[in-house]
Amino acid sequence: MSEKRTGDWPQVRLHVVTGKGGTGKSTVAAALALALATRGKNVLLCEVEGRQGIARMFDVDPLPPEERRLTTGLPAEDGTPGVVHALHIDPESALLEYLSLYYKLGRAGRALDRFGVIEFATTIAPGVRDVLLTGKLFEAVERNSRNKGAIHYDAVVLDAPPTGRIVQFLNVSNELAGLAKVGPIKAQSDTMMTLFRSPRTAVHLVTVLEEMPVQETSDGIAELRAVHLPVGGVVVNLIRPQDLAADDLADARSGSIDRDRVTADLTVAGMRHERAIVDGLLAEARDHAERRALEDSQRTLVADLGVPTYELPRLPQGVDLGALYELAASLREQGMA
Structure with missing residues (x-):
């Protein structure tokens, strides 16, 4: 695990990090963003679940629904770090931006928000909510002339919904099939799927060496492959020290x-x-x-999944900003970034 090797995902622009609750997927997403932000690269770390987890991990004020510079990334061998930016995506702000970029509504869009139309639309049609969230994600990866002056990112890392919902979240075209067969939202969802199913996207899964998370990881990989979404690596988190022979x-x-x-x-x-x-x-x-015997048996099952695997240690002092950089260095050393 200590031998440095070339990064395993050189073509990937969008890194989606999912996992069963309690496995530390948010921590892994943050560490991956730090590891990717090197040699002057710009990386965007996004969250969509409304928990303000990024702000807590990096000990900053709650994030607005706008991109913010967060911190410098992991220094490269030549000492040059990149920059990590952060974005808290919520469906209301995503819809207002969509209306502004594509329909030039501006104030009219904000008026819709005051009348509660946005909340109504995203509640009555949950598939629309995911289209709006993933649409903002797509826009961050595929910056175009409509978003003048926006930062162009070398990579985008998403702290995604948990494994049980990740296929529904990313497979937006299918989720909208019974709701919108034509029109701009359907066209947008189809366009997004070209990115989500391409080699420029990788869905990484986080697990711990316990039966239920490992089984959910295995099931998640099968579900992703069934709808042709690209499986990335598996990060085995919270590894205990192995001091006894x-x-x-x-x-x-x-x-x-x-x-x-x-x-x-x-x-x-x-x-x-x-x-x-x-x-x-x-x-x-x-x-x-x-416990070690159980972990060893689960490690064998993870190895049999047939995807690149990475291991991160359990840190007895907890995870603060310094610990995130330690985990980032480990991911880069193992070739994930």
């Missing part, structure tokens, strides 16, 4: 660790060694060994 783990699982040796080691260390303390240590060792 295989023989020691086997002894711990079988309960054959030498009690006298544990007692002697506690004595040498100047620690109490009552029977209850030794029993507690042996139980902890058995639990740890069983």
